[in-house]
Amino acid sequence: MKTPLRSGAVLFAGLCLMASCQKHLTVSKSEYRQYGIDQQVGADSAIIRYYQPFKDKMQAEMNRVVGQTEVALTKPSNPETLMGNFFADAMLKEGLKKDPTIQFTLATKGGLRTTFPKGNITVSHVFELMPFENEMVVLKLSGPNVQQVIDFIAKKDGEPVAGIRMKIRDNKAYDVTIGGEPFDINKTYNLLTYDYLADGGDELECLRNPLERREINQKVREALFENISDLTRQGKKITAQLDGRIVSDQ
């Protein structure tokens, strides 16, 4: 590092002399280093004293149990997973409270960041599942645009979905139903997803130009909390089934 920077400085100094730009001070030498912040660096106790009360409160909140699972919600394989189905069903259920025109939902496997163990589920588990501030949005899509979404799901050999069912052979979807009706390319459909995907994230470029986009002003994480709280209030457990919504020959 030193060598290129120093030669740069020499060049700069030389140019300055020629142009006699005397009013600026010039760099005659520079050095660089990077500190790794690890255990060997002592800690400033004043900083810890400041944030410890916030940390204690946060940990208490994070450890609060919000619900219970009947079985572990895992994401072991394609095309369907227990976690994916729970997640998409919860989104659909909560989304429908805000907008009854929603017909199906789409998330991505990569967006679900953890699994749930069997038993107590804490605030922390829900944050780990959805650490992002993603907001739910409803997209009105043309039939051909929905076909692109279907092709995407087939190409990925399944994604977390609800309200849509399909079979996949050789990465092509067939027997597709939405809201219990066969998919009709001449109709428009209302998809519930979240802003990150609607903005084209996770290779979902095809969602960027919907016929209409409506915010429903709820974060995905908030929807998950609401869904779990409802179940707990009703004395129910968090559950999901592999129900054949996506069947793949792979």
Next chain:
Amino acid sequence: MEELFQINRRDFLKKGGLAAAAWGLGSVPTFARRDSVVRLTILHTNDVHSRIDPFPMDGSRNQGLGGVARRAALVKQIRAEQPNVLLLDAGDVFQGTPYFNLYGGELELTIMSQMGYDAATMGNHDFDNSIAGFAKQLPHANFPFLVSNYDFNNTELKGKTQPYKIFKKQGLKIGVFGVCIELEGLVNKKNYLETVYLDPIAKANEMASLLKNEQHCDFVICLSHLGYKYKENKVSDQILAKSTRNIDLIIGGHTHSFMKEPENILNLDGKVTTINQVGFAGINLGRLDYFFDREKGGQKMVSVVLPVRGMLG
């Protein structure tokens, strides 16, 4: 905790000793004037993402790394050794741990203030709780957010950021300004509202020229959240560096790039613009030391031999 308090006591003694020395210097002003070389020490972070505690010891790649209390101790130590320190951040202060989700950024900005940050710029995640969420936390920052290429006039942030700031250190004038990334497609519109994104290259040229030529700064630093480099044709720090004049150093962020060393790029004038970025989450603290020669004649300009205490790598 006992150990921490001991470290703190040691720090206190060291600091006390230095304060006394500085005071002593103050009574002999000619000494400083005779010193022909001024050393500027720039410390920097980027994309700290609400990482207050070190990463947990859970077997993950970054376990045990980072932590604001350690960074604070290190900064304090460097400040005790060096007279002219600037501590800067290139944005994405917010988002990444439940500290942000629960407290909205209060801790991040309070702790940066306690550490003595001199300036920061805004990253896209600093909009995660919307313009209102950022504006609400801003009173916890005792340092300015420097943003030159967002027009906040029709938002709640109007007048709450500034395009640049000039720092004076031992007669040196250092101009610092900020450029930020395009928000459309990256941040939900309802979070940035009527913020208008302006061309970062045009703005950077305008700012750097203002600072160097009109304000006569000796050194111009750009805090950038554009990202280090991209495969696709998208404005980055590399493109910014070669498309501008008058910028000496770009402190970057956004791409979470762990650069092995700073990169030097020739700008439009054929002069060196240096780019650096130090990963994310406060895992590293970057440090650049520049030595400025007060002699104007030139013969002493490049042949300075400096005693460097605590040899730098």
